[in-house]
Amino acid sequence: MNAEFDDLLPGIRVGLDMDGVLADFNTGWMRRYNREFGADLDASMVREWDGLERLTHFRSMSEFWEWARGDVHSTFRDAPALPGAVEAACRIAQRHRLVIVSSKFEWAIPDSLAWLADHAIPAREVHFLWDKSLAGCDIYLDDAPHHLRDLCVAMPEATICRRVHTWNEPMPGVIDIHSWTEFEALVERVAQERDRGDDMEG
Numbered sequence: 376m377n378a379e380f381d382d383l384l385p386g387i388r389v390g391l392d393m394d395g396v397l398a399d400f401n402t403g404w405m406r407r408y409n410r411e412f413g414a415d416l417d418a419s420m421v422r423e424w425d426g427l428e429r430l431t432h433f434r435s436m437s438e439f440w441e442w443a444r445g446d447v448h449s450t451f452r453d454a455p456a457l458p459g460a461v462e463a464a465c466r467i468a469q470r471h472r473l474v475i476v477s478s479k480f481e482w483a484i485p486d487s488l489a490w491l492a493d494h495a496i497p498a499r500e501v502h503f504l505w506d507k508s509l510a511g512c513d514i515y516l517d518d519a520p521h522h523l524r525d526l527c528v529a530m531p532e533a534t535i536c537r538r539v540h541t542w543n544e545p546m547p548g549v550i551d552i553h554s555w556t557e558f559e560a561l562v563e564r565v566a567q568e569r570d571r572g573d574d575m576e577g
């Protein structure tokens with residue numbers, strides 16, 4: 376088999392979340408909200424994971440999602456990329472297996488796939504999962520407190536990373552990541568450790 380096309384890349388499986396990691400979900404929906412309702416929301420106003428609807432006139436998250444779903448496309452499609460995210464994903468994909476691991480409602484999946492295509496994310500795998508451990512990655516980057524907690528419990532052998540935002544907090548067993556530079560360096564470190572471990576076993 377041609378090594379150039381070998382699916383078993385020499386690297387590791389790097390699992391990236393979409394919203395809050397690659398995509399600026401809050402800026403996406405807030406721009407539409409401001410336009411439609413004459414509001415002045417800004418992504419910096421999101422301070423906790425729960426209760427997005429409290430920044431709006433919606434009475435519940437289900438009302439919020441009903442609106443976010445939209446008539447033509449959902450606000451997931453509108454989200455700009457977070458700074459440096461696309462470039463970092465491309466660099467990681469050159470050396471490792473890039474795996475998108477995102478939790479999405481069924482209705483949001485087509486727009487999420489379109490978003491990945493719009494931003495030319497070279498992912499080898501795309502998973503829409505509620506249980507992210509099923510993607511079996513060596514390292515995960517996520518921003519959702521419940522996912523970070525669940526991954527830590529389900530995958531003690533994996534490296535679990537929190538994309539630091541105002542809506543999440545440090546957690547035992549989870550590595551804080553403030554920048555793509557920091558994350559890419561960690562990916563290389565985990566890959567090297569994996570290599571050394573393989574050598575010792577072999």
Ligand SMILES: [Mg+2]
Nearest residue numbers: 392394395518
């Ligand atoms: Mg997220």
